[in-house]
Amino acid sequence: MRTNQPQTICLSDYKVPAYLVDQVDLRFELFEDGARVHSVLSVRRNPESSAGDEPLYLHGDSLVLESVALNGTPLAAGDFDDLGDALVVSSVPEAFELQVVTWIEPQNNTRLEGLYKSSGMFCTQCEAEGFRCITFYPDRPDVMARFRTRIEADRDAYPVLLSNGNPVAKGDLEGGRHYVTWEDPFPKPAYLFALVAGDLVEKKDTFTTCSGRSIDLRMYVEPRNAQKCDFALDALKRSMRWDEDVYGREYDLDIFMIVAVDDFNMGAMENKGLNIFNSSCVLASQETATDAAFQRIEAIVAHEYFHNWSGNRVTCRDWFQLSLKEGFTVFRDAQFSADMGSPTVKRIEDATLLRTAQFAEDAGPMAHPVRPASYMEISNFYTLTIYEKGAEVVRMIHNLLGESLFRQGSDLYFQRHDGQAVTTDDFVRAMEDASGRDLSQFRLWYEQAGTPALTVTDEFDEERCVYRLTVSQSVPDTPGQTGKKPQHIPFAVGLLGRDGQPLPLLFSAGSDDAPVDRVLELTEREHCFEFHGVSERPVPSLLRGFSAPVRVHYPWTREQLLFLMSHDPDGFNRWDAGQRLAVDVIQSLIVAPEAEVEPRLVDAYRSLLRNTGLDQALVAKMLQLPSEAYLIELSEQADVAAIHRAREAVLSHLATHLRDELLACYHRNSAQGDYQLTPESVARRSLRNTALGWLLHIGDQQGLVLAQEQLRSADNMTDRLGALRALVNSDFVEERTQALEGFYQAFREDPQVVELWFSVQAASVRAGQLPQITQLLEHEAFDWKNPNKVRSVIGAFASQNLAAFHNPDGSGYAFLATQVCRLDDSNPQIASRLVTPLTRWRKFAPEYRVLMKSALERVRDKDRLSGDVYEVVHKSLA
Ligand code: 0A1
Ligand code: ZN
Secondary structure, three states, X not given: OOOOOOOOEEHHHOOOOOEEEEEEEEEEEEEOOEXXXXXXXXXXXXXXXXXXXXXXXXXXXXXXXXXXXXXXXXXXXXXXXXXXXEEEEOOOOOEEEEEEEEEEOHHHOOOOOEEXXXXXXXXXXXXXXXXXXXXXXXXXXXXXXXXXXXXXXXXXXXOEEEEOOEEEEEEEOHHHEEEEEEEEEEEEOHHHOOEEEEOOEEEEXXXXXXXXXXXXXXXXXXXXXXXXXXXXXXXXXXXHHHHHHHHOOOOOOOEEEEEEEOOOOOOEEOOOOEEEEEHHHOOXXXXXXXXXXXXXXXXXXXXXXXOOOEOOOEEEOOHHHXXXXXXXXXXXXXXXXXXXXXXXXXXXXXXXXXXXXHHHHHOOOXXXXXXXXXXXXXXXXXXXXXXXXXXXXXXXXXXXXXXXXXXXXXXXXXXHHOOOEEOHHHHHHHHHHHHOOOOOOOOHHHHOOOOOEEEEEEEEEOXXXXXXXXXXEEOOOEOOEOOOOOOOEEEEEEEEOOOOOEOOOEOOOOOOOOOOEEEEEEOOOEEEEEEEOOOOOOEEEEOHHHOOOOEEEOOOOHHHHHHHHHHOOOHHHHHHHHHHHHHHHHHHHHHOOOOOOOHHHHHHHHHHHHOOOOOHHHHHHHOOOOOHHHHHHHXXXXXXXXXXXXXXXXXXXXXXXXXHHHHHHXXXXXXXXXXXXXXXXXXXXXXXXXXXXXXXXXXXHHHHHHHHHHHHHOOOHHHHHHHHHHHHOOOOHHHHHHHHHHHHHHHOOOHHHHHHHHHHHHOOOOOOOHHHHHHHHXXXXXXXXXXXXXXXXXXXXXXXXXXXXXXXXXXXXXXXXXXXXXXXXXXXHHHHHHOHHHHOHHHEOHHHHHHHHHHHHHHHXXXXXXXXXXXXXXXXXX
């Protein structure tokens, strides 16, 4: 068992830094058996600190200290303390230079924090606290310094040497070595530092900014990936233009670089001028990337680029403010994606993620506010709450202020805080100052955890022609937070008349020219809204566009949902009505497995399949049944087997009754002409592959022939994988085995495709039972050191293959516990993320719960448990 438990860090203990660093000069000597890092810090006491002459405290992690000198004089042993996780220097002058030399071993760094090696190249990951694994430093985001970095390495093995800013010097050294020096003129926190050294090919492009400056765009990848860069470079140019047009933000250095690395804990990182990406989030070709991957790459490239202003120029004061940069930047990338494709589809995707996974997080043991009050390991707080709910909070400000005032607010924020490390409160204040609105109650969105629930009731007064909506809100208790206050919630609504026409929303009798949709502002525990001049009982359309991240309870009838599905002018709510109806039908089969499947659901799906007049991208979304994960989230004491059975039964029923329509839909949307990434072609492929999946689900022979033919002849990965997935999720055992083998042989050299191949199996209840998962872990292409491979097998199994993971014999839980323990020794961040499904044990029916809890206890009792896993496991058992 672990003995030294990690410390809790509290926002209320925040103090300004006692010392500031103006300049950092780094020299890296890179070798095969390690790296020597020479650091020279120009330090001065912070005039704003009341700390007096306290010692200089520098963070460190896994460093070997070789020497330390102050103003050029080596320090004697008694003048400093090397505490292992810190270097403390007592009695320092007001201003001084500190020279420190450390030795590190990137080749043995499996945590992938700090400087490490991936496929033979050196690269870094410094957010949140990785810089301290490189050298001793005040590793906190409110210490901002100018960096100058000289990298020295073998010229043949590492011809490309990169860091932040602009290259200012380069040359040869003895022994076949060379160096490049980089200078970044913008003061930055250490978490934005980056270094790359490798044998990489360079792809070049240029971008001319709104003020006419020409920027060098460069992408660095391993030679085998040279053909997979065009899409990301184009996405980068679209992002740069969009940020100028929509936010008035121009790029500030002369060069912008993107590097792809195979081993990376997260998606990508916004290091100043040198973004580093997980290969799977940036490399793409028609042959190897699915439509979903293209869209994800575009969004992540944009996200990292947008951080240059929302994160780098204006950064976070401390890690409690993480959502300041992440929530705002996710909101910005979502706006961008909406502008590049279909806004409704993008909104559906974001709301699905939020309702399925963020709501679950908000209801689980790790629930925390968008601005947390405490943490043990900050890497555990890169969560859906910080990112996605944080983005929803910014979106609500946008909704409340409107486009133009929101832009004035963001202009003021960037101008007021350029070059500073600030708080979420500073962000809200800029929005208030620019708009004149009072957002004091709104700030509760940052402080209170938990998903607010709205209960809506309605009454119709036929005589007075008044329709009354009563909305009450409550915010649930979460760990450490009870008795919450009502929040300020923008609640967008509309009313539909019997003929499907939108009704004017009149707040008082007699006025005319009323809008047909309104954003009601909820601020009280209970609010009542009266709409006048309503001559018949309307159907309410509630929380249009998912105007706030809340749950809505209203006693919908199936008629109302069917009506909204075909009449609501709000595309999002049309989709939502379909989801609610499908949920209702599936839930009724959970309770009564023999019950009849609602025939009107079949009719509704039939008309969707036939409806070529409706936006096909929306139709494609509407045809997706609610996921098992969402159905679990909606239940009190989830019985996974029953949920799985009921959902499968509805799917089979729909597919059997709609076979002809599915075949027609498949053929109507067959490939025509060259592969294109337009929203229309993406929708066609999505429809075609959904139809194929449904047909194979019921073992349709014609579907089998179509899938095999599609797998053979497809000219793109979306269709190829769509066919493979359909086969893998079918009962055609021989055919699916053959298909998997053929696919692997065709793409075994491509790690991104092999990841897809792993995850299609691991997520399938048919092909991914535990014995098969164990085989995948032994497969030649599996690599324990590569987070993507670990995620594509173990992560996909535990979070997508729910019926297999929740096997009532507990084997899935025991398996996950074993893998988490194994990974904890090499990569605690990955281990800590993977354990998440087990932490939700309270959500499940007793027979599951007991087994999940005991698997979690086994992880808790592991020897030398990392701080990362310690925090998650202890909080979820508390
Ligand atoms: N800031 C990055 C995400 C990121 C966070 C932590 C990392 O290492 C622990 C790496 C990347 C982003 O939002 O894209
Ligand atoms: Zn980010």
